[in-house]
Amino acid sequence: xxxxxxxxxxxxLAAIDLVAPERYxxxxxxxxxxxxxxxxxxxWHDRGGQTGFWCVTRHADCERVLKxxxxxxxxxxxxxxxxxxxDPAGGRTISLMDPPRHTVLRTTAMRWFSHxxxxxxxxxxxGHVRAxxxxxxxxxxxxxxxxxxxxxxxxxxxMGIPERYWDDLAHxxxxxxxxxxxxxxxxxxxxxxxxxxxxEIFASFLEIIQAVRARPGDDLISALIRLAPDGRxxxxxxxxxxxxxxxxxxxxxxxxxxxxxxxxxxxxxxxWHELAAAPDLLGxxxxxGARWTSTPHHLVRRAVTEVRLGGVRIAAGDWVAAWLPxxxxxxxxFTDPYTFSxxxxxxxxxxxGAGPHYxxxxxxxxxxxxxxxxxxxxxxxxxxxxxxxxxxxxNWINGLTSMPVAVxxxxxxxxxxxxxxxxxxDARAHxxx
Numbered sequence: 001x002x003x004x005x006x007x008x009x010x011x012x013l014a015a016i017d018l019v020a021p022e023r024y025x026x027x028x029x030x031x032x033x034x035x036x037x038x039x040x041x042x043x044w045h046d047r048g049g050q051t052g053f054w055c056v057t058r059h060a061d062c063e064r065v066l067k068x069x070x071x072x073x074x075x076x077x078x079x080x081x082x083x084x085x086x087d088p089a090g091g092r093t094i095s096l097m098d099p100p101r102h103t104v105l106r107t108t109a110m111r112w113f114s115h116x117x118x119x120x121x122x123x124x125x126x127g128h129v130r131a132x133x134x135x136x137x138x139x140x141x142x143x144x145x146x147x148x149x150x151x152x153x154x155x156x157x158x159m160g161i162p163e164r165y166w167d168d169l170a171h172x173x174x175x176x177x178x179x180x181x182x183x184x185x186x187x188x189x190x191x192x193x194x195x196x197x198x199x200e201i202f203a204s205f206l207e208i209i210q211a212v213r214a215r216p217g218d219d220l221i222s223a224l225i226r227l228a229p230d231g232r233x234x235x236x237x238x239x240x241x242x243x244x245x246x247x248x249x250x251x252x253x254x255x256x257x258x259x260x261x262x263x264x265x266x267x268x269x270x271x272w273h274e275l276a277a278a279p280d281l282l283g284x285x286x287x288x289g290a291r292w293t294s295t296p297h298h299l300v301r302r303a304v305t306e307v308r309l310g311g312v313r314i315a316a317g318d319w320v321a322a323w324l325p326x327x328x329x330x331x332x333x334f335t336d337p338y339t340f341s342x343x344x345x346x347x348x349x350x351x352x353g354a355g356p357h358y359x360x361x362x363x364x365x366x367x368x369x370x371x372x373x374x375x376x377x378x379x380x381x382x383x384x385x386x387x388x389x390x391x392x393x394x395n396w397i398n399g400l401t402s403m404p405v406a407v408x409x410x411x412x413x414x415x416x417x418x419x420x421x422x423x424x425x426d427a428r429a430h431x432x433x
Contacts, residue, residue: 001391001398002027003260003292007034007329007338018045018055018323018395019080021180024297025393030338033057033326042310045321051084053300053319054312059330059350061310062322065301067355069098072301072320074357079300079396083319086302092238093245099356104229105242109360112158112220118363121158125364126371128153133375136407140386144403147258148174151250154368155361159246160212160219165204172200173244173251181393183401201247205240220246246361252296253352254365256399258372259389261289263403264340266383271342276377284342286369290351292340294325295398299353324350325398381408 001024008031016032017023036043036057043055056062065072075096077087090096094105111117118125132149135141152166161169175184176197185193209221216222224239234242265272275281298321305316314320328349329337335344352359359365376383387404 001025001029001297004028004030004338007031010035010038013040013043018321019047021393021395024395024398025391030325030329033323033329037326037330042312042314051319053080053083053321054314056309056320056322057326058310059327059333062324062327062350063354064309065320065322066299066350066353066357069356071304071307073098073304074301076302077300079296080298080321082300089241093241095245095249095357101229102356105227106356106360108223108227109220109246111223113360113364115363118367122367124157125154125367129368129371130375133372133379136376136379137409140404140406142402143262143405144255144259144389144400147255148251150258150368150372151247151254154364155246155250158220158364159243160217160221161208165208169201169204169247170251172197173247176201177248177252178392178394178397178399181401183390201244202240205243206236209236209239209243249359250361250365252397253359254368256295256397257289257293257351257365258369259400259403260293260398261285261369261373262376262383262405263389263400264289264292266385266405268340269382271340272377272382274342275373279374279377281342282370282373284344284347285373286366287347287349288340288342288344289369291328291334291347291349293398294328294349294351296396297325297398298323298396379409381410383407
């Protein structure tokens with residue numbers, strides 16, 4: 001989706017359509033979301049003969065929907081495609097469970113995604129990030145395609161996935177997340193594209209799971225195989241579905257935050273130079289990038305019981321969509337929400353979700369994104385567009401399928417490339433012997 005710096009004029013409520021994926025590829029839905037925040041913050045989205053759903057657009061209401069699992073369940077599905085057709089994997093994967101069962105699986109997985117584990121693996125993660133950045137030295141490259149490799153490069157080892165599977169899993173997971181996009185679907189049969197993606201992903205994971213069963217190690221897949229949430233170990237299919245759930249979570253956020261953040265910097269070259277001079281702002285860059293991008297667009301829940309939200313009665317069984325880009329532009333929470341700023345006094349964005357399903361890989365994503373932009377800032381004087389970006393055809397993922405860029409290396413100083421990131425790390429080493 002195009003991210004405009006101005007929300008534009010109000011949109012008639014009758015003209016708002018948050019389902020049609022073409023509106024995200026060629027347009028900007030922020031005018032519609034702003035209209036809803038101001039006029040109908042909890043709004044019924046009618047779909048004609050199909051099941052309708054509630055749209056929640058204010059920060060506080062979205063946060064409640066995501067945190068209050070007793071009122072709003074994830075078990076039926078978390079995307080609009082599930083509305084009216086509950087996901088058959090409900091209750092079997094970490095993303096489609098509610099506490100307390102969800103807590104058992106999440107606690108196990110947290111061993112591999114905690115801050116302490118991520119810090120211990122920082123050296124290896126940086127090596128993978130540098131290997132990706134090396135590909136930019138060619139001069140011109142599709143940065144969106146490069147960024148799609150980032151989640152696998154930093155989560156593959158943690159999960160126990162051999163490197164020979166990384167590229168294929170990264171590609172087919174991207175296809176599975178947005179099978180409607182013409183870049184992924186060569187013909188009109190979207191279902192066939194999705195089936196092909198799932199076949200490739202599941203075949204790879206079955207091979208990996210069987211190999212891990214034969215020789216378990218210290219990784220997430222080995223832990224899932226040993227886990228017995230109901231008193232008996234999970235079968236291969238359940239382990240597989242959870243592996244896919246972890247992969248989908250990583251691929252729905254990190255690569256798109258990377259691409260949209262770089263695009264924001266390309267459009268604001270002064271910020272690029274500011275970051276090169278003040279690398280202590282990199283943390284703020286990652287947080288603002290997550291707020292600015294706000295992917296996924298929505299997270300869906302289903303009302304467990306009758307509940308009032310924003311003064312509106314929601315019946316038990318109703319579907320509710322929390323729109324994260326709208327929450328992250330809420331004027332009552334963010335000053336100048338349509339400005340990309342590195343100096344926000346606070347940034348309580350929902351870019352990684354909230355509540356029981358807060359992104360389990362957020363520490364890893366933050367580290368990977370910080371390292372990536374450290375590498376880019378240290379290596380390149382500037383990065384410029386080499387062609388128009390192509391936006392994803394999806395009402396769920398705010399992504400780019402293509403983003404051609406051209407890079408200009410930093411000038412050499414005394415026989416070496418001037419590298420502010422290396423200088424910063426050297427200073428840290430002296431401060432902490």
